[in-house]
Amino acid sequence: MNKQSFSGTGQLIRFYLKADRIRITAWILSLMALTSVTAWSLDGLYSSDAERQAMATTMENPAMTAMVGPAYGIENYHTGAMTAHQMLLFTAILVAVMAILHVSRHTRGDEEDGKMEMLGALPVGRLASLTASMSVMVMSQVILALGIAVSLAVLSIPSLPVSSSILYGAALGATGIFFGTLTAVFAQLADSARGTTGLSFLVLGAAYMIRAAGDVNNDTLSWFSPLGWPLKTQVFVDDKWMPLIPLLAGAVVLTLVAFSVMASRDIGTGLIPSRPGRNHARKSLLSPFGLTMHLQKTSIITWGVALLAIGLSYGSVIGDLETFFSSSELLSGAVDQSSGFSLTEQFISMLMSIMSMIAAVPALLFLFKLKGEEKKGRTETVYARAVSRYTLFGSYFLVALIFGTVMMLLAIFGLWSAAAATMEDPISFGSLAKAGLVYVPAIWVMIGFGALLYGFKPGLTGLAWVYLGYAFFAVYLGGLLQFPEWVNRLSPFGFIPEVPMEEINVLTLVLLVLTAGLLAALGFTTYRNRDLAG
């Protein structure tokens, strides 16, 4: 490493800043807005101490701790404590993602595209591009830290003082820098941008899991996770700066490692070579359905985990609902007090309808994957073989139907397991499953509608999202704002009986399934008879 290795760094920094100005600004502004809006709405939502304490009881359970980290300052759960508890970890993950993507793009990504080779031919030092991309990463994290601090301080909420807001921002920035430098090391080891981000996300995921286990069981384990450190600051409660030291010290060590590997290796190679793949395809791939499954595998698993987590998080608070509702006037208006059913029971059906709409999102995505395939010209190559339009479209439709339903099941299972763990008198799985599975026909109607839109014209698929958004709006706000019944009846979710308060109406469900079938049949016919883009 001599001085020449770094020549041209200044110009490259300016170039990267220019190339990424919009991306970086967008990330920073959205994270600032997210932080500010959340803190502000938490402050507005729980206006009295009693309400905040009720919320504290709801949040203080192992499931919540595993998800968002330990609750500090629970005895005086003011807006600051609430913001740090509910937002810090998730924001830290987002910041880490931002840093990982940034560093990976400008290190291994540029190398893979051959841009590094072009730069190398110019009078630019061997280490210049790594130095430049790291500098830009650190700069953007520092700006982010300051921006977050400002976005909290301007709210001038008493429990969010300026000094603590700065610590909150610094904790996020330090996490970002740590994961940015980690990615720089992986960029030296892996030989593709995908491998680099893959390894980095793997560590991020592992850090989250280790912290979850540590926070729930014993404190020391969390000290081994880089995501545990920002939480240890106990920002807005005890304001400790010390836990940021391991983050920054780690970043320095990782930077040195990255530089020493970069200085000695060939451009285009990695220390971990990518393994050769299969010469022959497995049998399970060799059919249109097998291909569809293979292409969506990762997305199915990711959504499955997400739906399970959503179920778990709703389940972990359900036990404390009674206390919570009685303390909030706004929310208690949403449920009928005189029906003879408990608040929990009344709430379950609403939860189920929301979860079913969330489950409809991956279901539609699985179906619309075919649209992406058509756009990229890959359906043409399939149809050039002896594959009919019905077979391929049918495969995507089937994946959407099956896994849309599986998503709902996972959410119900998550809800049940967390509820069973936290409630004294848990609800049986059977009754939860009944309340949830009645929504499956509504999910299928959404899939049928999606099939019709895509079959007719790929450009129309956006309407499915609009319709789902409307359904969500009608149920979510309809209860709170007492909308007339027909508003809800315009969406398939509005026809579903609210189990356990209502009896299951088999005829309605059958009619919904028939509607789904009819819409899909129309979609299949129009798809068979239209031109394909590729």
Added chain:
Amino acid sequence: MTILQVKGVTKRFGNFKALSGVDFNINKGEVFGFIGPNGAGKSTTIKILLGILKPTSGSATIFGLDAWKNSVEIHKKIAYVPGDANLWPNLTGGEVIDLFLKLRGSFDPVKRDQLIKRFQLDPTKKCRTYSKGNRQKVALVSAFASDAELFILDEPTSGLDPLMEKVFQDCVAEAKQEGKSVLLSSHILSEVERLCDRVGIIRQGTIIETGSLTELRHLTRTNLIAETKKPMPALANMPGVHNLQSVDNGVSFQVDTETMDAVMKLISSAGVIRLESTPPTLEDLFMRHYETKGSDAV
């Protein structure tokens, strides 16, 4: 025996008329070259033949079956190579080849491995890492390893190096020997000239010329360079002589096939020292169509 027939096929995209009355056919065992510049309608025609696009009017039949209605039945016996093979980035080349072969029907695994070797493809790499030429090889291997009766090749050699282009040409020649038919759409006129029995030229959505190369050459001019003892002033005024230029000690010009006899008599009466003649290449033919007819179209 005609195995592929396109009759009066017109295709409109909204107001844009991509094809207007395309006519041609391919006989069994024939290699048919389909040439024309970008945007002339080659790929649109091929997509209609594959049943990806529906013709606005006219008919396209392969093996006597309608290309739109019976596409699946037809595809069991055809192999297709697109000009730009779009593959799945997270599957390996080998996996894609197996998938394509399996989705079509039966195939010969030994031939598959031989072709992979001949095209020097590493099938264990993910398609994401392949260059354009390597993606093209994946499509070519899965086409030639099949037992298809008709090959539809849409600019199949784009991105291939000259060595691989040679392998491709051998594959086409072998397929022809086995009595298979080929529709080869291409920009590379030397390739078409070498491989094809008949050629169709498409311009602005219409076939403007079809026939064997000999037939087409008959319609065009021969290049001549002549050095004679006496000068030939009469040459300049002879009908059918074009682009007359003097070159070192002689003249070079082009002559229409019909007036060849008269021109030869004139040259020999002037005392021949040197006479070189080159038959028109497909390129000359192609350029002539596009230069003359292209200008009056504007």
